Amino acid sequence: GAGVSQSPSNKVTEKGKDVELRCDPISGHTALYWYRQSLGQGLEFLIYFQGNSAPDKSGLPSDRFSAERTGGSVSTLTIQRTQQEDSAVYLCASRAGTGTDTQYFGPGTRLTVL
């Protein structure tokens, strides 16, 4: 079946602009995660959605970052007033539930802020 998809695959923007990144999780997966990975670094947790529960936003680095998940499926990560330090690969992952289920990653969106 289809895996996690993300769009766009690449985004180049100017400092100060807003960007929206989209994630389509695997159908039926209740858990959805956003991470970011800067060049040569590990994955940094951003936000986590589980079913209808309130999202865990504890990883968001500033109030310029927000995310929503509509209808328990598609998620959008929004970065307002982008800064150069926001440049990274933004990865989305989904998981069937909690516990030991495997987390599947999308291909990521490479964001470059000029």
Place this chain on the structure above:
Amino acid sequence: RKEVEQDPGPFNVPEGATVAFNCTYSNSASQSFFWYRQDCRKEPKLLMSVYSSGNEDGRFTAQLNRASQYISLLIRDSKLSDSATYLCVVDTGRRALTFGSGTRLQVQP
């Protein structure tokens, strides 16, 4: 201190060699453990889960030592295609998985 620590490497080994990666984690309440593989400019993919009793998948063996909060991955008979970054991953049950920064492996002909 990072929650999950790994030697960044790189580990440069010849084909056919055996190589081992180690990882330590700080949260004693961690419940599940994984090794993910990430190829250059690609997303991470699950390599294997790690069980307390140790587990093997072909040339790959994973071990967990809860007392020492230590996880290992052993790769036997290395192939060129094993070249990648190996991520140690811990699930504390609180939220998303916690990833180490990864250990880079380069297998040379």
